[in-house]
Amino acid sequence: MLAADLPLHVDEAVTIAGWVHRRRQLKSVSFLIVRDRTGQAQVVLTGPTALALERFPEETVVQVSGRAVANPQAPGGVEITDATITGLSGPATPPPFDLYRPTVAAGLPVILDHAGVALRHPLLRAPFEIAAAAVAGFRAHLDSAGFTEIHTPKIVGTATESGANVFGIDYFGRRAFLAQSPQFYKQTMVGVFERVYEVGPVFRAEPHDTARHLAEYTSLDVEFGFINDHHDVMDVLTDALAGMLAVVAERAGAAVARLGITLPVVPSRIPQIDFGDAQQLIAEHTATDPRGEPDLAPADERWLSECALREHGSAFLFVTGYPSVKRPFYTHPDPERPERTRSFDLLFNGMELVTGGQRLHRHTDYVAALSARGENPEAYSGYLEVFAHGMPPHGGFAIGLERFVARLVDADNIRAVTLFPRDLHRLTP
């Protein structure tokens, strides 16, 4: 039986199992709070049983059999009396910090070094319950829209998008790499399934030690064909985000409540602004003049995001039409302004969350785009093959799962919403 089910069994014999969350010894009575995945249950101990508390320090795993009795003062309105306690683990060693305290009395390094124990704290566990629900919502929406889930290789023969920031592998004596993204594979699979998605790890040998970069993270990748332009991609992204937040509300409502956060609403049409107009606005209304720059600075993104929230009540903002020079070679140019692209970034609460757009789909365009960048199309022949065999206009996007959750729960550091983060310094646990 689970802790959350106890109110359904008042005045019945019950058995629960979980971790000793807290022991409290009063003069005439003692309490044992038992924690399981659904919540906490109060066990009342009197007489000789109370002495047994010594044998079950916090975090010891126990099974408790007794009687469920209504008590308005107890958590959930029920407590267990006449209890028999059986230890299922050995007596637990004290955790690195007290898990029973309402707030977390440890800094991030301690939490990360002892993640397996620290994440038992209900507040630290919550972001991962939200992440699981978000991914379920992502898949549910795409499944309902005719997408096929794929699994593409993480060991690749050549660096995916650029030679930089890539981890090398010794592959049976040959040189191989960890995939920086499933970009080439997901595009290829549009030729097979039309609409595909993948949820999987991507790897960046990111030499920057920041609060928002990881060497390994979970990427939610989407790619699909028969689009008119990047606006069709933005529509699917909007619906996917709405699906993610709906399932977070539905399945992880307890975690959301525990953290005291408010889930943002995804507008049916997320506000959007052209890259050039955004720069113009920033030049007019702030102290900086970014015009002529090929990308937006983080401070500019924050300012734009605040505008969107103020003017449109939206935590989300699309910036469209980024300059070609800052986008990968496979990005589809804007036919009316060839120095610009049919691409977008999605800002969420001030931070870039998603990058996407329409891709080139004709073989000749790929050869021209690579040549224009001084790259040899021969080096991409495996990737380019499918474009000679008929590919539809297509596009897609990638959401960084940890970034999404970090913004949602307002985490200062992306590592706080990553089970076992990997970065420049951290390779264990």
Add this chain to the structure above:
Amino acid sequence: MLAADLPLHVDEAVTIAGWVHRRRQLKSVSFLIVRDRTGQAQVVLTGPTALALERFPEETVVQVSGRAVANPQAPGGVEITDATITGLSGPATPPPFDLYRPTVAAGLPVILDHAGVALRHPLLRAPFEIAAAAVAGFRAHLDSAGFTEIHTPKIVGTATESGANVFGIDYFGRRAFLAQSPQFYKQTMVGVFERVYEVGPVFRAEPHDTARHLAEYTSLDVEFGFINDHHDVMDVLTDALAGMLAVVAERAGAAVARLGITLPVVPSRIPQIDFGDAQQLIAEHTATDPRGEPDLAPADERWLSECALREHGSAFLFVTGYPSVKRPFYTHPDPERPERTRSFDLLFNGMELVTGGQRLHRHTDYVAALSARGENPEAYSGYLEVFAHGMPPHGGFAIGLERFVARLVDADNIRAVTLFPRDLHRLTP
């Protein structure tokens, strides 16, 4: 509009888009068969339009606008007349083999070398539609049973289970490895979420060049706490398999029909046999005597599987109680026969598909088990930490997704059901 929707729009103006699957030029009339993700549509061309066929060789991506007309002879009972055809890609280069032929006129090496194009063949695409549905069914069952999905790192500081068959990575100038399984992490997370699963890539530097081994594959990992013994694990596995096959039938029925396969039924209780009894049976009824061997040979597994099918009508068979000597150190011994374990293999149509069992959960037992094998517990201190802080009796299993699909579709080679297989020789595409 999709090809499969045409019958709903007879006598209406319609527009579809897809790949030119086949052109057929007769004397007075020509046909264009257009393929999309839902099926095929026949387009009738007469007069000058028929000449346009030259411009749209097979695999060219086209949009076709016309009128849907009932014709019992046409596929789906509908065809498109008065058609206007627009090319959405350039004229396609001929694929490495004819994709319009009902059977596949190419061997596995050609298919794998040109996967991006070859997998468009409806028969070659089918196993991946089945795989996507199987994974969806796996998750759906576990979600409904209170499991939390997790994402654990694939870059690890030490080899997961043994030093052999592990890929080395250059990690910011340090030595790191690709995870051979999420075993240690999923066990750890039982302490946080009680019940977890992960769908992700695992990596084995497998030096054997066989039809059933890959260097990278998709592992469906499950781990959960508060079990009595391995039979609780077998129950969850049984239900997960039933869930997988139910969703395959529901969502990938077309792919199943295309391949002409019959889905196996998962018995509510899968037949099981003790390892020792299995050896006894083999000794009595076949020419070999495996008694005293610590594991079953592939031929023995096939023979046992045939027995289960013959005697119980089950494509699945559990073999339980493997000797400790062939199981990892974290395997829980059988208290009544310490040289045996609370473990199982699941055979599916003659092949080992799943390995699982109960794990040790007390810190002292881990230290003893490692010491007994001559290993230094210190080397595992990161993993062992959580067991000192209270872990419940727990267990789990891992299903190899590609093996599952290979058995389901009766593939001769596991590479035929892997989008871009990685092995001793193959690193591209």
